[in-house]
Amino acid sequence: MNVYKALTIAGSDSGGGAGIQADLKTFQELGVYGMSALTAVTAQNTLGVQGVYPLDTEAVARQLDSIGEDLTPDAVKTGMLFSGEIIRTAAGKIRQYGWDNLVVDPVMVAKGGSSLLQREAVQSLIQHLLPLALVTTPNIPEAEIIAEMTIASLTDCEEAARRIAQMGSRYVVVKGGHGSGNGAVRDVMYDGKNFVYMESPRIDTLHTHGTGCTYSAALTAELAKGQSAEEAVRTAKAFIRAAIEDGLGIGAGHGPTNHFA
Numbered sequence: 685m686n687v688y689k690a691l692t693i694a695g696s697d698s699g700g701g702a703g704i705q706a707d708l709k710t711f712q713e714l715g716v717y718g719m720s721a722l723t724a725v726t727a728q729n730t731l732g733v734q735g736v737y738p739l740d741t742e743a744v745a746r747q748l749d750s751i752g753e754d755l756t757p758d759a760v761k762t763g764m765l766f767s768g769e770i771i772r773t774a775a776g777k778i779r780q781y782g783w784d785n786l787v788v789d790p791v792m793v794a795k796g797g798s799s800l801l802q803r804e805a806v807q808s809l810i811q812h813l814l815p816l817a818l819v820t821t822p823n824i825p826e827a828e829i830i831a832e833m834t835i836a837s838l839t840d841c842e843e844a845a846r847r848i849a850q851m852g853s854r855y856v857v858v859k860g861g862h863g864s865g866n867g868a869v870r871d872v873m874y875d876g877k878n879f880v881y882m883e884s885p886r887i888d889t890l891h892t893h894g895t896g897c898t899y900s901a902a903l904t905a906e907l908a909k910g911q912s913a914e915e916a917v918r919t920a921k922a923f924i925r926a927a928i929e930d931g932l933g934i935g936a937g938h939g940p941t942n943h944f945a
Protein backbone atom coordinates (compact mmCIF):
# COMPACT_ATOMS: atom_id res chain seq x y z
CA MET A 685 0.00 0.00 0.00
CA ASN A 686 1.28 3.42 -0.95
CA VAL A 687 0.93 5.79 1.98
CA TYR A 688 1.03 9.51 1.23
CA LYS A 689 1.86 11.81 4.11
CA ALA A 690 0.99 15.48 4.58
CA LEU A 691 2.01 17.87 7.34
CA THR A 692 0.16 20.94 8.55
CA ILE A 693 1.96 23.65 10.51
CA ALA A 694 -0.93 25.66 11.94
CA GLY A 695 -3.09 26.71 14.86
CA SER A 696 -5.73 24.74 16.72
CA ASP A 697 -9.42 25.70 16.50
CA SER A 698 -11.16 24.19 19.52
CA GLY A 699 -14.47 24.37 17.62
CA GLY A 700 -13.08 22.00 14.98
CA GLY A 701 -14.05 23.98 11.89
CA ALA A 702 -10.76 25.62 10.93
CA GLY A 703 -7.04 25.30 11.64
CA ILE A 704 -5.33 22.00 12.39
CA GLN A 705 -8.66 20.24 12.90
CA ALA A 706 -9.96 21.18 9.44
CA ASP A 707 -6.61 20.22 7.91
CA LEU A 708 -6.41 16.77 9.47
CA LYS A 709 -10.04 15.96 8.68
CA THR A 710 -9.52 17.01 5.07
CA PHE A 711 -6.29 15.01 4.72
CA GLN A 712 -8.10 11.94 6.06
CA GLU A 713 -11.08 12.36 3.73
CA LEU A 714 -8.74 12.62 0.77
CA GLY A 715 -6.87 9.46 1.73
CA VAL A 716 -3.68 11.06 3.03
CA TYR A 717 -1.96 10.37 6.36
CA GLY A 718 -2.00 13.62 8.35
CA MET A 719 0.66 15.02 10.67
CA SER A 720 0.65 18.31 12.56
CA ALA A 721 2.93 20.83 14.22
CA LEU A 722 0.92 23.20 16.37
CA THR A 723 1.84 26.91 16.40
CA ALA A 724 -0.89 28.28 18.63
CA VAL A 725 -4.01 27.26 20.47
CA THR A 726 -7.20 29.23 19.93
CA ALA A 727 -10.29 29.06 22.10
CA GLN A 728 -12.93 29.30 19.43
CA ASN A 729 -16.45 28.29 18.39
CA THR A 730 -18.90 29.31 15.68
CA LEU A 731 -19.53 32.60 17.51
CA GLY A 732 -15.92 33.77 17.29
CA VAL A 733 -12.44 33.59 18.76
CA GLN A 734 -12.39 33.87 22.57
CA GLY A 735 -8.63 33.46 23.10
CA VAL A 736 -5.31 33.11 21.24
CA TYR A 737 -2.33 31.40 22.90
CA PRO A 738 0.82 31.10 20.75
CA LEU A 739 3.34 28.36 21.58
CA ASP A 740 7.04 28.95 22.27
CA THR A 741 9.23 28.71 19.18
CA GLU A 742 11.06 25.87 20.95
CA ALA A 743 7.84 23.83 20.99
CA VAL A 744 7.28 24.54 17.30
CA ALA A 745 10.89 23.64 16.38
CA ARG A 746 10.83 20.45 18.46
CA GLN A 747 7.64 19.20 16.79
CA LEU A 748 9.15 19.83 13.36
CA ASP A 749 12.37 18.05 14.35
CA SER A 750 10.39 15.05 15.60
CA ILE A 751 8.70 14.82 12.22
CA GLY A 752 11.86 15.58 10.24
CA GLU A 753 13.95 12.99 12.05
CA ASP A 754 11.55 10.16 11.31
CA LEU A 755 8.73 10.95 8.89
CA THR A 756 9.17 12.69 5.56
CA PRO A 757 6.03 14.50 4.44
CA ASP A 758 5.14 14.36 0.73
CA ALA A 759 3.60 17.83 1.04
CA VAL A 760 3.41 20.50 3.73
CA LYS A 761 1.06 23.40 4.41
CA THR A 762 1.27 26.37 6.71
CA GLY A 763 -1.78 28.04 8.21
CA MET A 764 -1.94 30.31 11.26
CA LEU A 765 1.64 31.17 12.24
CA PHE A 766 0.86 34.16 14.45
CA SER A 767 4.29 35.80 14.84
CA GLY A 768 7.47 36.62 12.93
CA GLU A 769 9.49 34.37 15.22
CA ILE A 770 7.21 31.36 14.58
CA ILE A 771 7.42 32.07 10.82
CA ARG A 772 11.23 32.16 10.96
CA THR A 773 11.31 28.94 13.00
CA ALA A 774 8.97 27.09 10.62
CA ALA A 775 10.76 28.38 7.50
CA GLY A 776 14.14 27.36 8.95
CA LYS A 777 12.96 23.80 9.59
CA ILE A 778 11.28 23.50 6.18
CA ARG A 779 14.61 24.50 4.61
CA GLN A 780 16.68 22.30 6.93
CA TYR A 781 14.70 19.17 6.03
CA GLY A 782 14.34 20.11 2.37
CA TRP A 783 10.56 19.76 2.37
CA ASP A 784 9.06 20.79 -0.93
CA ASN A 785 5.47 20.80 -2.15
CA LEU A 786 4.86 23.62 0.32
CA VAL A 787 1.48 25.34 0.35
CA VAL A 788 1.44 28.68 2.16
CA ASP A 789 -2.03 29.79 3.26
CA PRO A 790 -1.23 33.29 4.53
CA VAL A 791 -3.80 33.29 7.33
CA MET A 792 -4.13 36.78 8.86
CA VAL A 793 -7.52 37.57 10.32
CA ALA A 794 -10.46 35.36 11.34
CA LYS A 795 -13.82 36.24 9.81
CA GLY A 796 -14.94 37.71 13.15
CA GLY A 797 -11.97 40.11 13.08
CA SER A 798 -9.52 38.42 15.49
CA SER A 799 -5.90 38.69 14.43
CA LEU A 800 -4.23 35.36 13.68
CA LEU A 801 -1.00 36.98 12.41
CA GLN A 802 0.68 39.99 13.99
CA ARG A 803 0.83 42.85 11.54
CA GLU A 804 4.62 43.15 11.81
CA ALA A 805 4.95 39.46 10.89
CA VAL A 806 3.85 40.06 7.28
CA GLN A 807 7.40 41.05 6.31
CA SER A 808 8.74 37.79 7.81
CA LEU A 809 6.19 35.85 5.79
CA ILE A 810 7.32 37.61 2.62
CA GLN A 811 11.01 37.29 3.37
CA HIS A 812 11.25 33.78 4.81
CA LEU A 813 8.28 31.72 3.72
CA LEU A 814 7.13 32.85 0.27
CA PRO A 815 10.49 31.97 -1.34
CA LEU A 816 9.95 28.36 -0.20
CA ALA A 817 6.36 28.08 -1.42
CA LEU A 818 5.18 25.95 -4.31
CA VAL A 819 1.69 27.47 -4.05
CA THR A 820 0.54 30.51 -2.04
CA THR A 821 -3.22 30.87 -1.58
CA PRO A 822 -4.23 34.36 -0.39
CA ASN A 823 -7.80 35.54 -0.35
CA ILE A 824 -8.38 39.08 -1.62
CA PRO A 825 -7.78 40.91 1.72
CA GLU A 826 -4.58 38.90 2.29
CA ALA A 827 -3.37 39.50 -1.27
CA GLU A 828 -3.97 43.24 -0.76
CA ILE A 829 -1.75 43.28 2.34
CA ILE A 830 1.05 41.14 0.87
CA ALA A 831 1.10 42.88 -2.51
CA GLU A 832 0.48 46.33 -0.95
CA MET A 833 -2.32 47.30 -3.30
CA THR A 834 -6.08 47.60 -3.48
CA ILE A 835 -7.93 44.92 -5.43
CA ALA A 836 -11.12 45.97 -7.15
CA SER A 837 -11.04 44.04 -10.42
CA LEU A 838 -9.78 40.91 -12.11
CA THR A 839 -6.85 42.89 -13.49
CA ASP A 840 -5.95 43.85 -9.92
CA CYS A 841 -6.06 40.18 -8.89
CA GLU A 842 -3.66 39.40 -11.72
CA GLU A 843 -1.31 42.18 -10.67
CA ALA A 844 -1.34 41.02 -7.04
CA ALA A 845 -0.60 37.44 -8.17
CA ARG A 846 2.32 38.76 -10.25
CA ARG A 847 3.75 40.66 -7.29
CA ILE A 848 3.43 37.68 -4.95
CA ALA A 849 5.06 35.38 -7.52
CA GLN A 850 7.96 37.82 -7.69
CA MET A 851 8.41 37.31 -3.94
CA GLY A 852 9.35 33.71 -4.72
CA SER A 853 6.19 31.60 -4.70
CA ARG A 854 6.24 29.28 -7.72
CA TYR A 855 2.44 29.47 -8.15
CA VAL A 856 -0.03 31.93 -6.68
CA VAL A 857 -3.79 31.46 -6.38
CA VAL A 858 -5.72 34.61 -5.49
CA LYS A 859 -9.09 33.31 -4.29
CA GLY A 860 -12.10 35.34 -5.33
CA GLY A 861 -14.49 34.36 -2.52
CA HIS A 862 -14.07 37.67 -0.66
CA GLY A 863 -14.82 39.70 -3.78
CA SER A 864 -18.03 41.68 -4.05
CA GLY A 865 -21.09 41.04 -6.17
CA ASN A 866 -23.47 38.15 -6.64
CA GLY A 867 -21.84 36.77 -9.75
CA ALA A 868 -19.47 33.84 -10.01
CA VAL A 869 -16.45 33.49 -7.72
CA ARG A 870 -13.35 33.61 -9.84
CA ASP A 871 -9.99 32.36 -8.59
CA VAL A 872 -6.86 33.41 -10.48
CA MET A 873 -3.92 31.01 -10.69
CA TYR A 874 -0.56 32.32 -11.90
CA ASP A 875 2.54 30.27 -12.71
CA GLY A 876 4.92 33.16 -13.35
CA LYS A 877 3.93 33.34 -17.01
CA ASN A 878 0.29 32.49 -17.59
CA PHE A 879 -3.01 32.86 -15.81
CA VAL A 880 -5.62 30.17 -15.34
CA TYR A 881 -9.11 31.18 -14.19
CA MET A 882 -11.35 28.93 -12.14
CA GLU A 883 -14.97 29.91 -11.70
CA SER A 884 -17.72 28.64 -9.46
CA PRO A 885 -21.14 30.00 -8.50
CA ARG A 886 -21.29 32.12 -5.35
CA ILE A 887 -23.10 30.16 -2.64
CA ASP A 888 -25.27 32.18 -0.26
CA THR A 889 -24.49 30.81 3.20
CA LEU A 890 -23.30 31.85 6.64
CA HIS A 891 -21.44 28.58 7.10
CA THR A 892 -18.02 29.29 5.64
CA HIS A 893 -15.85 29.06 8.75
CA GLY A 894 -12.58 27.36 7.91
CA THR A 895 -13.00 27.63 4.15
CA GLY A 896 -9.43 28.80 3.50
CA CYS A 897 -7.92 26.13 5.75
CA THR A 898 -9.98 23.35 4.18
CA TYR A 899 -9.16 24.50 0.64
CA SER A 900 -5.41 24.68 1.24
CA ALA A 901 -5.48 21.33 3.08
CA ALA A 902 -7.22 19.68 0.11
CA LEU A 903 -4.61 21.21 -2.21
CA THR A 904 -1.81 19.90 0.02
CA ALA A 905 -3.34 16.41 0.12
CA GLU A 906 -3.54 16.27 -3.67
CA LEU A 907 0.07 17.43 -4.02
CA ALA A 908 1.09 14.71 -1.54
CA LYS A 909 -0.58 12.17 -3.85
CA GLY A 910 1.51 13.43 -6.75
CA GLN A 911 -0.93 15.63 -8.63
CA SER A 912 0.47 18.61 -10.50
CA ALA A 913 -0.12 22.05 -8.98
CA GLU A 914 -2.90 22.84 -11.45
CA GLU A 915 -4.64 19.49 -10.98
CA ALA A 916 -4.37 19.84 -7.20
CA VAL A 917 -5.83 23.37 -7.30
CA ARG A 918 -8.77 22.14 -9.43
CA THR A 919 -9.48 19.21 -7.10
CA ALA A 920 -9.27 21.49 -4.05
CA LYS A 921 -11.70 23.93 -5.66
CA ALA A 922 -14.23 21.13 -6.27
CA PHE A 923 -13.76 19.87 -2.70
CA ILE A 924 -14.33 23.29 -1.11
CA ARG A 925 -17.34 24.00 -3.30
CA ALA A 926 -19.02 20.81 -2.08
CA ALA A 927 -17.92 21.53 1.51
CA ILE A 928 -19.61 24.96 1.41
CA GLU A 929 -22.74 23.68 -0.40
CA ASP A 930 -23.29 20.93 2.17
CA GLY A 931 -22.57 23.01 5.32
CA LEU A 932 -23.32 21.14 8.54
CA GLY A 933 -25.45 23.86 10.08
CA ILE A 934 -24.01 23.34 13.58
CA GLY A 935 -23.43 26.04 16.19
CA ALA A 936 -25.35 29.27 16.69
CA GLY A 937 -22.99 31.40 14.60
CA HIS A 938 -20.74 31.19 11.63
CA GLY A 939 -20.64 27.40 11.18
CA PRO A 940 -18.04 25.13 9.65
CA THR A 941 -17.95 23.79 6.13
CA ASN A 942 -18.51 20.09 5.64
CA HIS A 943 -15.22 18.22 5.62
CA PHE A 944 -16.78 14.87 4.80
CA ALA A 945 -15.83 13.87 1.25
Ligand code: PLP
Nearest residue numbers: 695702703764791794795893894
Ligand atom coordinates in the same frame (compact mmCIF):
# COMPACT_ATOMS: atom_id res chain seq x y z
N1 PLP B 1 -8.75 29.74 13.45
C1 PLP B 1 -7.64 29.19 13.02
C2 PLP B 1 -6.76 28.43 13.97
C3 PLP B 1 -7.32 29.28 11.66
O1 PLP B 1 -6.19 28.74 11.19
C4 PLP B 1 -8.17 29.97 10.79
C5 PLP B 1 -7.90 30.02 9.41
O2 PLP B 1 -7.53 30.45 8.59
C6 PLP B 1 -9.31 30.57 11.27
C7 PLP B 1 -9.57 30.44 12.61
C8 PLP B 1 -10.16 31.38 10.36
O3 PLP B 1 -11.43 30.99 10.34
P1 PLP B 1 -12.49 31.75 9.45
O4 PLP B 1 -12.68 30.88 8.26
O5 PLP B 1 -13.70 31.84 10.30
O6 PLP B 1 -11.94 33.07 9.08
